[in-house]
Amino acid sequence: MKIAFPSQENLGLDSPVYEHFGSARYFVIVDSKTGDVETIENKDLNHIHGKCQPLQALAGNFVDAVVVGGIGRGALMKLNKEGVATYRAVAGLVSDNLELIKNEKLPRFGLDQTCSGHGENGECIH
Numbered sequence: 001m002k003i004a005f006p007s008q009e010n011l012g013l014d015s016p017v018y019e020h021f022g023s024a025r026y027f028v029i030v031d032s033k034t035g036d037v038e039t040i041e042n043k044d045l046n047h048i049h050g051k052c053q054p055l056q057a058l059a060g061n062f063v064d065a066v067v068v069g070g071i072g073r074g075a076l077m078k079l080n081k082e083g084v085a086t087y088r089a090v091a092g093l094v095s096d097n098l099e100l101i102k103n104e105k106l107p108r109f110g111l112d113q114t115c116s117g118h119g120e121n122g123e124c125i126h
Helices: 073-081 094-102
Strands: 002-007 026-031 037-041 065-068 085-088
Touching (some): 002 094, 026 094, 065 094
Parallel strands (some): 002 065, 065 085
Antiparallel strands (some): 026 037
């Protein structure tokens, strides 16, 4: 399974998982079967809030799942439509969340859990 983890840092498995899908600078893509790790830049970084294009952000890289702290409703719906499962990350590193998803310990995002905006300090507003 290929899994994308949004991050602000390019540190591979040691990258902290970021709170926002659309505004992450990078995506760490991990193949859970082979252990291959690749980091790509977000190709949709400067979109208007609510206009995220998640497949464009992933630069054409097909993934089976996304693990992120927060995501907007539109982005979640677009990922779901393409068959990409989206899971809610815990605070920590890609490596921590990778182990949790492998052990089926991360919950899937529901439409009622999406971000409706950002606060003054960048936090999600639910």
